[in-house]
Amino acid sequence: EIVLTQSPGTLSLSPGERAILSCRASQSVSSSYLAWYQQKPGQAPRLLIYGASSRATGIPDRFSGSGSGTDFTLTISRLEPEDFAVYYCQQYGSSPITFGQGTRLEIK
């Protein structure tokens, strides 16, 4: 099983700042089958990034993903008020499918 470790656990930033979230895998994620999701309280997760760096439909270009192998990053270039939420990475190239434990992005 691939274990995904996200850091930091909580990130406190202000609107307009840049957010950098990390996801490290215990073994290589095949073919960059790595996704990022955003979850707000009481809502289902929303797909932001798939294939490590491809934005899902309708996702603003301030969200970008990068990385390969075991190290992946989600960057939000300029935080908007609606971006404060919990973010999860997920790998879907190896069974069982696994998620990271999440990074909480909170308003400073």
Add this chain to the structure above:
Amino acid sequence: QVQLQESGPGLVKPSQTLSLTCTVSGGSISRGDYHWSWIRQHPGKGLEWVGYIYYSGSTYYNPSLKSRVTLSVDTSKNQFSLKLSSVTAADTAVYYCARGGYYAPFDYWGQGTLVTVSS
């Protein structure tokens, strides 16, 4: 626009079987383009993939739950279902159905349904 909706009892007694159904609209399960998954989230915790099913009925389960999980599909109703047997309080969670899983991200999700295991 694909939409998914979970349905089923919100309260299940310990040792009984949890049963949920996901109804898909805006897209046909039998088209065969995607697998269909169940994911759960314990209160205040992270996400755990339960398993996925294909329109043909082929399934793949999370090994941690495999002995208790059964997924099924009804293409005539455009639905797929989850059964989890011998539940305990540890199975209390929000259960989501979603499209994807087999080398595909989860791009569409249901709103989720809270299932509480309690006597």
